[in-house]
Amino acid sequence: MADWRGKRIADFGCGFHAAFARTLLDQVEHALLADVSISANLHQHPRVTALEGPIPEMLPDLSARSFDVILCISVLEHLWEPGEALSQFRRLLAPGGFCLLNVPSWRGKRFLEYSAFQIGMSPAEEMNDHKCYYDVSDLWPLLVRAGFRPSNIKCFSHKFGLNTFAVCGVAE
Numbered sequence: 001m002a003d004w005r006g007k008r009i010a011d012f013g014c015g016f017h018a019a020f021a022r023t024l025l026d027q028v029e030h031a032l033l034a035d036v037s038i039s040a041n042l043h044q045h046p047r048v049t050a051l052e053g054p055i056p057e058m059l060p061d062l063s064a065r066s067f068d069v070i071l072c073i074s075v076l077e078h079l080w081e082p083g084e085a086l087s088q089f090r091r092l093l094a095p096g097g098f099c100l101l102n103v104p105s106w107r108g109k110r111f112l113e114y115s116a117f118q119i120g121m122s123p124a125e126e127m128n129d130h131k132c133y134y135d136v137s138d139l140w141p142l143l144v145r146a147g148f149r150p151s152n153i154k155c156f157s158h159k160f161g162l163n164t165f166a167v168c169g170v171a172e
Helices: 055-061 082-092 106-118 124-128 136-145
Strands: 008-012 030-035 048-052 067-073 093-104 153-158 163-169
Touching (some): 008 082, 055 082, 082 093, 106 124, 136 153, 136 163
Parallel strands (some): 008 067, 030 048, 067 093
Antiparallel strands (some): 153 163
16 A cells, blocks of 8 residues: 555546545545536635636636646546646655556457447446547657656556556656
């Protein structure tokens, strides 16, 4: 388990209830939570800044080097300019910080679309909003172009190849 004590975190695409970030609020120094809509009680939490709206529009207004950890789970596939978001994440990370990313892979596309369009177990509007899917060979070059050094990138497939995960660090 990671040590989140005293960290300044940002969770882009945290979800309405920010389920994962909520588990960290007693440990972190501060949490920026960003999504299209966020629960009112999170807006009132003393360690939270809650931002609502399109993520690409809010990124340029945030201060450089202001986060120790950035989470972006199942969001990049919804963005028209994922490279720009990744460049902004790199800019926002403090020295020694890291970014955690999860995206569906091309193999995952088949399963997600089957689940959404054939059997109705996933929200079809969410799958219709996907702009791209990412294998390691797709995501890794985007991370390098965004300014992450190859020596500080760990990028791998998981969940039986249905997802791609990356941990990108910034040297101290």
